[in-house]
Amino acid sequence: MLLFLVIFDSVIADDVSLLMVLVDTNPFFWSTTNNALSFSKFLSHVLAFLNSTLLLNQLNQVVVIATGFNSCDYVYDSSSNSVAPNQRTERLLQKLEEFVIKDEQLSKEESADGIGSSLLSGSLSMALCYIQRVFRSGPLHPQPRILCLHGSPDGPQQYVAIMNAIFSAQRSMVPIDSCVIGAQHSAFLQQASYITGGVYLKPQQLDGLFQYLATVFATDLHSRNFLQLPKPVGVDFRASCFCHKNTIDMGYICSVCLSIFCKHHKKCSTCGSVFGQAQTNAPSTSKQKRKSPDT
Amino acid sequence: MPQVKIIAKNFMDMVASLPAMKLDKLYENAFICEAILRSLPPLAKKYVLQMLYIDVPVPAKSMEEWVVADGFSKHKVAIDRLIQLRVLTEIVDRKKETTYKLNSTFQINLQKHIVYGWCLTQIDYRDDLLIGYCSGVLPREPMPSNITVRLPSLEDLEAYATEQWECFLLHLISSTQAERTTNFSSSMMKVFQRGLLSQRDKEAPRLTESGFQFLLMDTNAQLWYIIREYITNSEERGVDSANLISFLLELSFHVTGEAYNSNTLTDFQRNAIKDLADLGLVKLQQGRKESWFIPTKLATNLSISLSDSSSRKQGFVVVETNFRIYAYSTSKLHCEILRLFSRIEYQLPNLIVGAITKESLYDAFENGITAEQIISFLQQNAHPRVAERIPSVPENVTDQIRLWESDLNRIEMTPAHLYDEFPSRDVFEAACDFAREYGGMLWDDSKQMRLVVKADILMQMREFLRSQKQ
Numbered sequence: 001m002l003l004f005l006v007i008f009d010s011v012i013a014d015d016v017s018l019l020m021v022l023v024d025t026n027p028f029f030w031s032t033t034n035n036a037l038s039f040s041k042f043l044s045h046v047l048a049f050l051n052s053t054l055l056l057n058q059l060n061q062v063v064v065i066a067t068g069f070n071s072c073d074y075v076y077d078s079s080s081n082s083v084a085p086n087q088r089t090e091r092l093l094q095k096l097e098e099f100v101i102k103d104e105q106l107s108k109e110e111s112a113d114g115i116g117s118s119l120l121s122g123s124l125s126m127a128l129c130y131i132q133r134v135f136r137s138g139p140l141h142p143q144p145r146i147l148c149l150h151g152s153p154d155g156p157q158q159y160v161a162i163m164n165a166i167f168s169a170q171r172s173m174v175p176i177d178s179c180v181i182g183a184q185h186s187a188f189l190q191q192a193s194y195i196t197g198g199v200y201l202k203p204q205q206l207d208g209l210f211q212y213l214a215t216v217f218a219t220d221l222h223s224r225n226f227l228q229l230p231k232p233v234g235v236d237f238r239a240s241c242f243c244h245k246n247t248i249d250m251g252y253i254c255s256v257c258l259s260i261f262c263k264h265h266k267k268c269s270t271c272g273s274v275f276g277q278a279q280t281n282a283p284s285t286s287k288q289k290r291k292s293p294d295t
Numbered sequence: 296m297p298q299v300k301i302i303a304k305n306f307m308d309m310v311a312s313l314p315a316m317k318l319d320k321l322y323e324n325a326f327i328c329e330a331i332l333r334s335l336p337p338l339a340k341k342y343v344l345q346m347l348y349i350d351v352p353v354p355a356k357s358m359e360e361w362v363v364a365d366g367f368s369k370h371k372v373a374i375d376r377l378i379q380l381r382v383l384t385e386i387v388d389r390k391k392e393t394t395y396k397l398n399s400t401f402q403i404n405l406q407k408h409i410v411y412g413w414c415l416t417q418i419d420y421r422d423d424l425l426i427g428y429c430s431g432v433l434p435r436e437p438m439p440s441n442i443t444v445r446l447p448s449l450e451d452l453e454a455y456a457t458e459q460w461e462c463f464l465l466h467l468i469s470s471t472q473a474e475r476t477t478n479f480s481s482s483m484m485k486v487f488q489r490g491l492l493s494q495r496d497k498e499a500p501r502l503t504e505s506g507f508q509f510l511l512m513d514t515n516a517q518l519w520y521i522i523r524e525y526i527t528n529s530e531e532r533g534v535d536s537a538n539l540i541s542f543l544l545e546l547s548f549h550v551t552g553e554a555y556n557s558n559t560l561t562d563f564q565r566n567a568i569k570d571l572a573d574l575g576l577v578k579l580q581q582g583r584k585e586s587w588f589i590p591t592k593l594a595t596n597l598s599i600s601l602s603d604s605s606s607r608k609q610g611f612v613v614v615e616t617n618f619r620i621y622a623y624s625t626s627k628l629h630c631e632i633l634r635l636f637s638r639i640e641y642q643l644p645n646l647i648v649g650a651i652t653k654e655s656l657y658d659a660f661e662n663g664i665t666a667e668q669i670i671s672f673l674q675q676n677a678h679p680r681v682a683e684r685i686p687s688v689p690e691n692v693t694d695q696i697r698l699w700e701s702d703l704n705r706i707e708m709t710p711a712h713l714y715d716e717f718p719s720r721d722v723f724e725a726a727c728d729f730a731r732e733y734g735g736m737l738w739d740d741s742k743q744m745r746l747v748v749k750a751d752i753l754m755q756m757r758e759f760l761r762s763q764k765q
């Protein structure tokens with residue numbers, strides 16, 4: 001008598017991932033001379049990393065979003081069938097070039113001083129939109145995660161938009177990994193990775209970027225439960241004020257909508273609540289302060 | 296005693312069982328490296344990637360530091376698998392420290408894939424050696440569309456594959472029913488049928504228990520079973536099994552629906568591809584001058600482990616709470632499968648109507664099909680309309696199927712011995728205690744001093760009673 005024991009994996013293999021890579025293409029950042037890594041070298045590291053991600057599982061999916069100075073756009077999607085696998089690099093580089101030129105044309109109108117920040121909030125939102133679409137595509141979807149390869153300094157004026165994106169990623173359980181290739185730490189990305197349970201890393205040796213990417217950021221969500229990954233050392237939780245977009249340690253908060261201000265205002269610019277005197281005044285005015293908005 | 300045979304779950308188990316020499320030779324093919332890497336457990340994949348650019352052996356101790364305490368068992372599984380497939384080599388040096396090193400052929404092939412995998416255009420095509428290594432994405436170039444005419448659409452191709460496969464299956468289980476013959480030699484068919492059919496003299500061949508179970512498996516599992524037989528049998532046909540494995544793996548990297556020139560195949564591959572066409576893995580077409588083959592989904596799914604749910608076909612069965620089955624199918628094979636456990640009442644051009652009855656199920660159980668297999672077949676092939684419902688098969692039906700099965704198992708038979716006419720109550724009680732101690736006590740009646748024990752402990756009982764007599 002023969003008995004068959006066929007062992008079934010009941011669900012889709014658990015390491016199938018959807019990797020959204022946000023690549024910083026801010027020309028002001030890449031043109032700074034003190035960069036240890038040139039843009040072309042950086043790209044070759046990233047391409048090798050994308051290659052290896054696609055190599056690990058045939059169902060893995062990679063989407064690349066370019067984060068420019070004025071705009072952001074999808075430059076590569078491995079799931080679109082229009083690109084033959086052997087023309088991937090060509091297509092990606094071509095799209096990237098088109099994007100950078102378009103981005104440059106947009107910026108001619110206004111002049112920037114110093115290294116401006118790139119539009120991280122925009123590309124984060126695009127990544128999250130894409131992920132939402134994947135979530136709705138059916139019960140069997142790859143596990144998404146976002147990887148920010150970011151070098152430009154934080155733009156405090158994007159604070160609200162970025163925080164909203166972070167919280168929406170947290171809600172949909174999408175980790176945001178950050179790999180900072182600039183000179184300074186990024187407070188935004190530290191918070192993003194901390195809140196969403198992703199990994200934040202600022203590589204010491206930028207010429208070995210691929211090894212960092214392969215060791216830390218290639219880890220699928222399933223394996224993260226078993227591997228030692230870099231732990232957050234210190235997270236800069238400071239917020240930006242809504243009025244002047246400065247990063248502040250202490251400030252005023254609207255008691256109705258939690259907007260942050262660096263100075264005392266008469267009225268909340270976000271929700272329109274009318275405030276009383278600042279707290280340093282006599283406590284008798286506290287009743288006035290709680291006045292609710294008329295709307 | 297039932298002989299338990301564990302089917303190698305997928306290609307990779309078979310690859311892993313190859314002798315070391317053959318395995319090392321296989322790794323010279325970049326596709327095999329890729330397929331092997333993809334088949335590894337997630338953690339093992341990660342290790343390979345991590346060690347890809349490390350040229351010195353990595354101490355086992357530092358690898359253990361990569362994992363957290365909870366993951367240690369997974370770590371062990373990953374390392375064992377890597378060593379089994381000879382991807383990692385274990386080196387124990389003089390200080391008794393274990394280090395691991397990646398198989399260098401494997402390492403170089405993957406490095407090339409990662410670096411050149413995307414940018415084929417930048418590589419000089421005149422250099423034959425480079426093409427051999429670097430065409431890491433596609434094993435061979437598809438033919439330009441101006442030569443190939445009448446290429447089937449993807450739907451047509453899938454329909455072709457299904458039809459071809461079902462024809463083969465029908466041929467396999469009852470050669471009289473099939474409308475077309477396959478060009479597998481009858482000896483080849485005999486090999487496939489071994490274990491699935493049993494033939495007594497002058498009787499029509501009957502499906503064996505495992506044959507029934509085979510029919511209820513999903514297509515990928517069935518395909519794998521046949522391919523496995525095909526590979527194990529290859530040595531007898533004078534074909535090197537390693538060559539065959541590497542060709543099949545290579546085939547799974549072709550793009551579904553593209554045409555590939557048959558001239559690019561070697562003689563042995565040309566022979567093999569004819570057999571594969573019979574199974575529906577490829578479609579062969581003949582142009583005015585050239586001939587080409589088109590891989591179907593069955594071929595490209597080969598290297599994926601069995602139960603990739605994305606490859607599952609649409610279901611066709613609706614089961615109602617009144618035990619009636621409606622199967623929207625034109626396939627004879629489906630009808631045959633349903634007949635295994637239900638009573639087919641009537642058949643319309645695109646619909647088979649049947650009922651699950653106690654009698655039909657008893658027949659199925661007698662043939663060695665289990666209730667779980669029937670239920671999982673019904674669930675896996677549920678029509679899309681009912682598949683969304685939870686449960687897709689009505690609960691009262693599944694419960695009843697299980698109950699009817701357990702009806703048959705109400706009696707358990709154990710060989711036993713009955714003792715009576717004990718000389719005294721003391722001896723009887725001592726015997727009872729003895730039997731209990733050995734776990735062989737089945738029943739005792741202390742009034743009439745009778746005792747039933749398992750046949751297993753007969754010898755010990757005899758010894759014991761003899762010692763009691765003295």
